[in-house]
Amino acid sequence: MNDPSTGLVIVTGAGTGLGRAMAIELVARGRRVAGFGRRPEALAETARLAGAGFEACTVDVADADAVNAAIDRLLLDGPPLSVLINNAAVYPRRDFLDDTPQGFMHTVAINLGGTVHCTHAALRHMVKSGRGRILNVSTFADLAPLPASSAYAVSKGAGRIFTRALRADIADRFPDIVVNDWMPGMLATDMGIAEGLRPETAAKWGVALALSNDPSLSGTLWERDTELLPPQSLKARLKNRLLMRSQKPRRLGDMGFS
């Protein structure tokens, strides 16, 4: 049986920023963490900060075969995979005319491809027990794309579509494999803004969310520590009013996991 409270947690993009902060937080909570990243020295620094319990895996998430091999190797004799946090992303800040089609698609290969590759490889293991947790780190970058963000906005927006499409394929068959999107907010990381949130703060929310495998989380969207409810049509609002079903967004602290 794959017990989500003990199994392995994979964090992609664990060499910097939010990924590193989440890896540290997870190890502090007693979890075994495999951190994926391209740069061994950055992962080594995360390992030093996180301490025992962190295993560095130098792997490029844009490379599907490498991801597959890395996950298979990790699970060969370790505990089963219970959580995958798809965090790795790049934000090249490039004007579309300055970018090349190849450069654009490489960003897509990391941001969207990385999520697809890791999710596919992880699910092959998770379906054996029918249990698992996948948290996709997401953004609003697709809603009103900023200048010089086209590849980032497209790939991250597609990532949110991917979460919904994945649910259409697996939610009815595997209700205990819980997949959802989380938007950490603007962070003070290399990818974010100087006046943003400390990644350590956001990491606590992300980790709390990733370690909860309540099936009702499946398909939900969270921003920071709060659930974002989907916009409702007038008809749906009327129906819920009639049925006296009020829809209140959940907060991490209220749910007993923080």
Place this chain on the structure above:
Amino acid sequence: MKEIVERVWDVIVIGTGVGGGTAGRALAEAGASVLSLQKGRQGFRTERQGLDPVMADPVARAVRGFWPDPVHATINGRQQTFFAPLGCGTGGSSVFYAATLERPAPHDLDAGSTHPGGGWPVGYEAMRPWFDAAEAMYRVHGEPDPLSDIPCPRLGTPAEPSAGDTAILDRLRANGLHPYRLHTAIANTPGCLDCLGVKCPRVCKMDGRSAGLEPALATGRAALLDECEVVALRGEPHRITHVDALHRGEPIVLRARRFVLAAGALSSPRLLLASRSEAWPRGCANEHDQVGRHLMFHANELFAIWPRDAGHGSQPSKAVGLRDLYTLEGRPMGMVQAMGVNVSYGLIAHFLRQRLADSSLKALSALAPVAATLASLALGQAKLFVGLLEDLPYAENRVVFDARHPGRIVFEYTIHPELLERRALFRKAIRRAFRGLRPVFVDWRPELNYGHACGTLRAGTDPATSVVNADGRAHGLDNLYVVDASYFPTSTGVNPSLTIAANALRVAHLMKAET
């Protein structure tokens, strides 16, 4: 794969539902080499989905073990196309069932009884040990029917009833009825997920997969070939020699000494009709044009009740049944039982939409959600029950074969006036029996239960009016046996699964004796 194709198996079983799964297990446990074939894929053992009548994509359906394509029916002369509640993966439809395994009444089977169907070629006493064996194999739990004095020695004690069910049982008893806790093939293992209507990821709900195919494979003498669609049976006038099949689209030939047909009552006859050849110019086992005929369903009488004192539990009632209305005025009716689901908004909306789409009020179907909202306000605490009204065999109700679409399920069915008469009687009696529980019928036309199809290769002693003999062997063929609900000469007043399992055990036993 090479070994499967090159081998001459003792038995090839077509279908892994309750019939094929049970027979395959019994034969493998008796020492035979058994190859089980199924159209759908095996899937993951951890899956938990239920049938989805709305999901339309054939690939998505096949992945989930649903029958991928809609059935094409002509009902009362009107052509209809819809998704029937049929499975095609391991365990067939049974992995999606609510596991109600009830015995028919002795008068359903006994020849010379007053039953208009004329009884079965095998009487209740001959079936009885096989009902016992099937109840043990399927780990059936429940209370004995208080109206019957036939012992069920292998029936397990059910878990304590919920407060809601207790209140319903009390009320029905106060109405002078004899309710009991349904016979359910759920082993109630610790941490039971209550997989009524959905795939059970454990070995707890017992179905064609967990009680049939998997134990068969565990013997080491059986094999499963999934994604294998049998196209035709082939052979000589009195013997089957092999089957032609498509394995993932590739034609293959599979050989055995004996063949067990268990593709379900809507598909088994189609396969025989598709097997026309020089040896069998009208189709296999169809010398007398009986294959596919006498198709029966049950007519579901769905009704909601509002137990006043059933507590505020949102738990659906899932374990209450009664047989007080099994026969009325000497005419066959059937069991009344809890559906095991709550009345949900989606269910009502779906139901209303279907109703409106069917009727002259088609234009109003856009209003279905509004009506459903109002209805679910009122129905919020309702429990759904169903009366299974027995269907009678008529030669013109039949499965047909469409050579242009050989894999398609096609049938013709006419609702007979006598069914409508019995239905009126049944509904009146239900209303009376459930007084005080505020019963409201939620259907207004006969609602055929397409999950309970049976009778299409009926058993009998006369080859002119039946397809198989009492032992399940096809008239005029030495090595073809039928163990699914196609065998049923009558539809009885109960869910078909226990009878299918018991009969499959009996036929498998007779096959063993022949070797």
